[in-house]
Amino acid sequence: MSVLVFVNPNEGIFPKSALEVSTYGAKVAKMLGVDCHAVTYGNVSDAELARIGNHGVKAIHRASGLDQPDNGQLSKVISTAADACGASVIVCSHDLVGKAVAPRLSVRLKAGLVTGVNALPNTDGGFSVTKPVFSGKAFATERILTETKVLSLMANSIPPEEIGGTAAVQELSGEFGTKKVTVKEIKKYSGSIALPDAERVVSAGRGLKGPENWGMIEDLANELGAATACSRPVADIGWRPHHEHVGQTGVAIRPNLYFAIGISGAIQHLAGVNGSKVIVVINNDPDAPFFKAADYGVVGDAFVVVPKLIEALKSFKG
Amino acid sequence: MKLLVCISKVPDTTTKIAFTDGDTKLDEKDVQFIVNPYDEWYALVRALELKEAQGGSVTTITVGGPDHDPIIRKALAIGADDAVRVDAKAQDAYYTAFQIADYAKDKSFDLILLGKETIDYNGSQVGGMLAEMLDLPFVSLGSKLDIADGKATVETDISGGSEVLEVQLPCVISAAKGMAEQRIPNMRGIMAARTKPLNVQAPADVTPLTTITKYTLPPSKAGVKLVDPEHMEELVRLLHEEAKAI
Ligand SMILES: Cc1cc2nc3c(=O)[nH]c(=O)nc-3n(C[C@H](O)[C@H](O)[C@H](O)COP(=O)(O)OP(=O)(O)OC[C@H]3O[C@@H](n4cnc5c(N)ncnc54)[C@H](O)[C@@H]3O)c2cc1C
Numbered sequence: 001m002s003v004l005v006f007v008n009p010n011e012g013i014f015p016k017s018a019l020e021v022s023t024y025g026a027k028v029a030k031m032l033g034v035d036c037h038a039v040t041y042g043n044v045s046d047a048e049l050a051r052i053g054n055h056g057v058k059a060i061h062r063a064s065g066l067d068q069p070d071n072g073q074l075s076k077v078i079s080t081a082a083d084a085c086g087a088s089v090i091v092c093s094h095d096l097v098g099k100a101v102a103p104r105l106s107v108r109l110k111a112g113l114v115t116g117v118n119a120l121p122n123t124d125g126g127f128s129v130t131k132p133v134f135s136g137k138a139f140a141t142e143r144i145l146t147e148t149k150v151l152s153l154m155a156n157s158i159p160p161e162e163i164g165g166t167a168a169v170q171e172l173s174g175e176f177g178t179k180k181v182t183v184k185e186i187k188k189y190s191g192s193i194a195l196p197d198a199e200r201v202v203s204a205g206r207g208l209k210g211p212e213n214w215g216m217i218e219d220l221a222n223e224l225g226a227a228t229a230c231s232r233p234v235a236d237i238g239w240r241p242h243h244e245h246v247g248q249t250g251v252a253i254r255p256n257l258y259f260a261i262g263i264s265g266a267i268q269h270l271a272g273v274n275g276s277k278v279i280v281v282i283n284n285d286p287d288a289p290f291f292k293a294a295d296y297g298v299v300g301d302a303f304v305v306v307p308k309l310i311e312a313l314k315s316f317k318g
Numbered sequence: 319m320k321l322l323v324c325i326s327k328v329p330d331t332t333t334k335i336a337f338t339d340g341d342t343k344l345d346e347k348d349v350q351f352i353v354n355p356y357d358e359w360y361a362l363v364r365a366l367e368l369k370e371a372q373g374g375s376v377t378t379i380t381v382g383g384p385d386h387d388p389i390i391r392k393a394l395a396i397g398a399d400d401a402v403r404v405d406a407k408a409q410d411a412y413y414t415a416f417q418i419a420d421y422a423k424d425k426s427f428d429l430i431l432l433g434k435e436t437i438d439y440n441g442s443q444v445g446g447m448l449a450e451m452l453d454l455p456f457v458s459l460g461s462k463l464d465i466a467d468g469k470a471t472v473e474t475d476i477s478g479g480s481e482v483l484e485v486q487l488p489c490v491i492s493a494a495k496g497m498a499e500q501r502i503p504n505m506r507g508i509m510a511a512r513t514k515p516l517n518v519q520a521p522a523d524v525t526p527l528t529t530i531t532k533y534t535l536p537p538s539k540a541g542v543k544l545v546d547p548e549h550m551e552e553l554v555r556l557l558h559e560e561a562k563a564i
Binding site for chain 2: 010015070071072075094095096099100101102103104106107108110111112113114115116128130131132133134135136137138139140141142143144145146180181182183184185186187188189193194196197200224242243245248249250256257267268271274277278280281291292293294295296297298299300301304305308309311312313315316
């Protein structure tokens with residue numbers, strides 16, 4: 001028996017999410033008294049693979065011949081590795097790829113799936129995990145009823161831990177099928193930090209009055225090394241691009257630090273950001289509902305407060 | 319083109335969530351139910367646009383009891399041609415996907431569309447499961463979708479950008495924001511919906527793979543600490559020393 005984690009390289013580099021699933025997998029393996037294995041594909045350097053070992057994985061199965069596999073092929077790669085190492089728990093990241101691959105795996109292995117898991121399982125007399133539901137307004141404890149379990153891990157749920165181990169790498173061979181979904185083009189947004197991965201986010205709403213006033217929001221984000229975000233109406237009127245819209249019907253984020261500036265704090269907005277560790281609200285209305293969900297608040301005019309905050313950050317950094 | 323759109327019923331976005339029966343069930347008192355926004359605004363509307371441009375039919379499918387009929391009628395009012403309801407409680411995503419796959423397996427749909435997730439369980443599971451059960455290609459979180467020459471071109475947001483994917487029909491695609499714009503049903507649509515076919519089917523026999531044993535509400539915040547707007551260096555200090563966030 002073993003625990004198997006799927007680590008997905010991005011242009012040959014393992015992102016933080018891969019280190020998170022490795023750490024999570026290693027901890028679950030320890031709970032069950034088994035080893036943690038990993039499965040990956042493509043051309044990844046030994047130094048990169050060593051980082052996975054360093055996070056508690058004992059063996060890595062790599063299908064090196066695959067280039068940009070689609071989710072159908074990936075589910076075959078992972079199930080082949082699961083067979084090879086007798087995996088009873090399989091973990092992937094709850095991201096674009098994980099969301100497509102985990103459900104396929106669940107069907108392929110007839111293994112119960114819980115997506116968006118945010119904590120280690122409870123293995124007393126069964127196997128239960130928790131996850132946010134109702135867009136973060138509550139949590140559910142789900143019990144998996146099958147022998148084999150599939151989980152997708154919510155970003156930012158467990159800090160990666162380097163434990164100094166090494167992993168043996170072995171080639172994974174098998175029949176992974178043909179590619180059905182092909183990538184035609186990749187477009188990159190210029191310069192910005194990707195919102196779902198950001199540790200810090202500066203977000204602004206209708207209180208900013210117009211797109212011409214976002215200069216200070218971008219300056220504050222630069223000062224903090226943060227990504228920028230916005231409320232839904234701001235994206236709908238076209239002041240900011242749609243991919244910046246956070247909330248129940250936009251991107252759901254869980255950064256360490258979330259600044260909400262000129263955002264009232266409607267329930268649909270809160271639903272997408274309430275997983276943030278620290279929330280700072282700047283609003284000129286002391287009764288704005290967002291203050292109830294905030295850790296720190298500033299009651300004041302954003303056009304006065306934000307420039308002062310930027311100055312304070314500059315002198316803090318020296 | 320023959321299109322199938324999966325439609326589910328969820329609590330309205332303004333719902334204050336509370337639980338009953340020893341925290342094992344959503345308290346449905348005073349809860350308004352709506353069509354899951356991702357199913358309605360994006361998957362259904364894009365399906366209708368494709369049908370309007372290229373001809374064909376749009377069928378919706380829902381797994382649920384008779385209490386789902388109002389939201390199914392709403393989808394018909396927006397413009398779907400007919401609807402199927404599998405008369406069973408959706409026990410988990412596997413159970414639900416199995417019912418839909420069982421219905422769709424011999425109907426040769428060109429495209430199955432559904433929202434990227436429901437706003438209640440936030441699972442993102444049914445689409446991928448359906449694709450695997452029906453042995454079809456799957457694209458998740460499409461924010462743009464076009465169909466030409468038997469192929470779908472789908473744009474999805476990736477970390478720091480977007481990618482354009484191509485896939486042969488038939489396939490399963492899950493819809494995210496951007497794929498279409500919400501449509502408000504008009505009076506004619508609402509009248510027409512009353513007489514459109516809503517076929518009720520008995521469920522296939524399958525056991526769920528997971529079960530929810532308990533719900534909990536998030537711990538409430540300790541309360542906001544207000545900082546004087548004249549003293550932003552104090553906010554910086556608190557974020558650094560107390561919150562350890564910078
Ligand atoms: C089905 C549904 C789904 C939705 N999904 C989302 C979602 O995913 N995300 C989302 O964000 N919204 C969503 N909404 C919309 C949500 O209900 C709110 O309407 C929206 O979040 C409000 O945006 P806002 O806070 O920017 O604007 P407003 O509510 O107009 O608030 C502006 C705030 O700015 C403050 N302000 C004004 N001037 C200043 C100033 N000079 N300095 C400081 N503060 C100032 C005001 O006091 C006010 O609090 C959804 C709504 C529905 C019905």
